[in-house]
Amino acid sequence: xxxxxxxxxxxxxxxxxxxxxxxxxxxxxxxxxxxxxxxxxxxxxxxxxxxxxxxxxxxxxxxxxxxxxxxxxxxxxxxxxxxxxxxxxxxxxxxxxxxxxxxxxxxxxxxxxxxxxxxxxxxxxxxxxxxxxxxxxxxxxxxxxxxxxxxxxxxxxxxxxxxxxxxxxxxxxxxxxxxxxxxxxxxxxxxxxxxxxxxxxxxxxxxxxxxxxxxxxxxxxxxxxxxxxxxxxxxxxxxxxxxxxxxxxxxxxxxxxxxxxxxxxxxxxxxxxxxxxxxxxxxxxxxxxxxxxxxxxxxxxx
Amino acid sequence: xxxxxxxxxxxxxxxxxxxxxxxxxxxxxxxxxxxxxxxxxxxxxxxxxxxxxxxxxxxxxxxxxxxxxxxxxxxxxxxxxxxxxxxxxxxxxxxxxxxxxxxxxxxxxxxxxxxxxxxxxxxxxxxxxxxxxxxxxxxxxxxxxxxxxxxxxxxxxxxxxxxxxxxxxxxxxxxxxxxxxxxxxxxxxxxxxxxxxxxxxxxxxxxxxxxxxxxxxxxxxxxxxxxxxxxxxxxxxxxxxxxxxxxxxxxxxxxxxxxxxxxxxxxxxxxxxxxxxxxxxxxxxxxxxxxxxxxxxxxxx
Numbered sequence: 001x002x003x004x005x006x007x008x009x010x011x012x013x014x015x016x017x018x019x020x021x022x023x024x025x026x027x028x029x030x031x032x033x034x035x036x037x038x039x040x041x042x043x044x045x046x047x048x049x050x051x052x053x054x055x056x057x058x059x060x061x062x063x064x065x066x067x068x069x070x071x072x073x074x075x076x077x078x079x080x081x082x083x084x085x086x087x088x089x090x091x092x093x094x095x096x097x098x099x100x101x102x103x104x105x106x107x108x109x110x111x112x113x114x115x116x117x118x119x120x121x122x123x124x125x126x127x128x129x130x131x132x133x134x135x136x137x138x139x140x141x142x143x144x145x146x147x148x149x150x151x152x153x154x155x156x157x158x159x160x161x162x163x164x165x166x167x168x169x170x171x172x173x174x175x176x177x178x179x180x181x182x183x184x185x186x187x188x189x190x191x192x193x194x195x196x197x198x199x200x201x202x203x204x205x206x207x208x209x210x211x212x213x214x215x216x217x218x219x220x221x222x223x224x225x226x227x228x229x230x231x232x233x234x235x236x237x238x239x240x241x242x243x244x245x246x247x248x249x250x251x252x253x254x255x256x257x258x259x260x261x262x263x264x265x266x267x268x269x270x271x272x273x274x275x276x277x278x279x280x281x282x283x284x285x286x287x288x289x290x291x292x293x294x295x296x297x298x299x300x301x302x
Numbered sequence: 303x304x305x306x307x308x309x310x311x312x313x314x315x316x317x318x319x320x321x322x323x324x325x326x327x328x329x330x331x332x333x334x335x336x337x338x339x340x341x342x343x344x345x346x347x348x349x350x351x352x353x354x355x356x357x358x359x360x361x362x363x364x365x366x367x368x369x370x371x372x373x374x375x376x377x378x379x380x381x382x383x384x385x386x387x388x389x390x391x392x393x394x395x396x397x398x399x400x401x402x403x404x405x406x407x408x409x410x411x412x413x414x415x416x417x418x419x420x421x422x423x424x425x426x427x428x429x430x431x432x433x434x435x436x437x438x439x440x441x442x443x444x445x446x447x448x449x450x451x452x453x454x455x456x457x458x459x460x461x462x463x464x465x466x467x468x469x470x471x472x473x474x475x476x477x478x479x480x481x482x483x484x485x486x487x488x489x490x491x492x493x494x495x496x497x498x499x500x501x502x503x504x505x506x507x508x509x510x511x512x513x514x515x516x517x518x519x520x521x522x523x524x525x526x527x528x529x530x531x532x533x534x535x536x537x538x539x540x541x542x543x544x545x546x547x548x549x550x551x552x553x554x555x556x557x558x559x560x561x562x563x564x565x566x567x568x569x570x571x572x573x574x575x576x577x578x579x580x581x582x583x584x585x586x587x588x589x590x591x592x593x594x595x596x597x598x599x600x601x602x603x
Binding site for chain 1: 333336337340347350354357372420422423424427429435438444445446447448449452453456457459472473475476481500507531534535537542553554556557560570571577581582589592594596597
């Protein structure tokens with residue numbers, strides 16, 4: 001007992017052993033809740049899991065059965081969603097941040113806060129509100145609004161053509177404020193003298209944006225780009241709260257929604273794992289391409 | 303670019319001052335246009351929450367028969383939906399609230415403790431395998447957690463953690479983002495304190511706990527908000543772990559009320575309002591901490 005206590009005190013007192021004590025939580029969690037399931041995901045993707053003890057090795061069969069319309073549709077939807085969130089959620093918040101950063105705007109703290117508040121709501125609550133606003137009855141707020149413009153009321157959530165619009169709108173509502181804050185914190189690191197000397201040289205607002213702001217914000221832009229791509233391809237809750245896994249003609253079915261559907265509704269865990277592996281492959285590929293084109297976003301820190 | 307009326311007084315209206323006044327007017331117009339633009343954006347951003355709140359005071363019949371009006375009409379608004387949350391009609395709402403509170407509190411405390419230990423260990427010590435560990439942290443950040451969903455689900459079954467608080471909490475107690483952030487922060491702390499504490503006979507953990515951790519309070523503040531909000535609003539993992547409706551968290555429970563056929567609006571909307579109320583209140587008290595907390599991980603240096 002005494003000896004054991006000595007070892008513990010030794011570990012806690014010697015700088016040589018202490019670091020391992022500090023990183024121990026990481027090692028344990030990494031092995032149990034990352035490495036083990038990570039390896040298992042690959043193994044399971046080659047299996048047909050019928051019951052807890054009924055597992056059959058099926059080779060590439062799960063991957064083969066992914067080569068169909070449903071999965072391509074899911075990949076296409078996730079890609080379109082990611083594309084639109086990037087197209088909207090980078091330039092738009094960037095310009096808003098530049099405007100909010102100008103000293104002359106009255107009430108900028110209020111505007112920043114008002115645009116930030118939506119992210120505090122969970123996706124589920126946001127989805128509940130959106131399905132009310134875009135509800136079917138003739139008098140839903142969305143339909144009253146388009147009536148002003150002379151348009152006919154729509155059945156928003158049942159219209160295949162509007163599914164992507166609603167998903168992107170929900171994301172825009174929730175994330176604009178966060179991206180603004182990212183860009184604002186980047187803008188505050190740009191020295192004011194740069195703008196002053198540009199003004200002396202006769203640069204207008206637009207060329208200042210193009211030649212000073214955007215190049216110097218590049219690390220932030222790449223960071224936001226990276227997390228948006230991740231979030232975009234892994235999107236699930238937004239579509240689930242609107243339609244469950246049964247959107248009209250699968251117009252809102254994403255990769256993770258398809259994974260969930262296969263695993264928990266069809267009961268096909270092996271196929272679900274294969275979908276997860278494809279998701280990993282897509283994200284890693286984009287990551288590598290991005291590193292190649294832009295370099296590490298935190299190069300200075302390394 | 304201040305225009306002063308000196309010109310006007312001395313020489314009357316000359317060409318120069320007309321031009322100056324003109325640019326001033328254009329500038330003012332641009333500024334007010336930008337101002338109005340932000341007013342409209344703020345209204346759009348806040349409208350869904352406003353709409354949720356007024357709807358939560360209306361009965362389900364009101365919501366669908368007299369239309370989903372956006373005006374405040376005190377005649378049709380009452381507190382019934384809120385009262386029913388606490389009665390038998392509210393079903394399991396209070397249990398969901400309790401579950402969310404427990405998971406958020408416990409999960410956040412453990413995540414902060416473990417992630418700060420790991421981040422600190424990586425920042426202040428030199429040891430074998432340090433780079434391997436750090437690379438692994440970065441690697442985890444690159445892997446979409448959704449791909450681990452099913453093997454993790456299987457693991458929860460074998461560990462008997464399905465439908466338990468620990469099942470939701472444990473996989474997240476070392477957050478790579480938090481580790482990364484604490485490492486950055488701890489690397490900037492002065493190391494002189496550590497040597498002084500060592501001479502005083504402090505253990506290495508004591509140095510962390512009593513000397514260094516207090517210096518990291520701003521980092522803890524930012525991470526508390528990030529981690530707690532993540533836990534409170536988390537949906538997919540609790541949806542998979544929690545198998546009975548008594549164990550649901552708020553997002554999972556609220557979601558279960560929203561069915562395509564007959565949503566239970568009387569408690570859905572008031573329940574949603576109460577689920578975001580604590581966060582909005584804390585945010586309004588401490589805005590800056592929230593904004594830095596939620597945008598952590600990005601841009602330092």
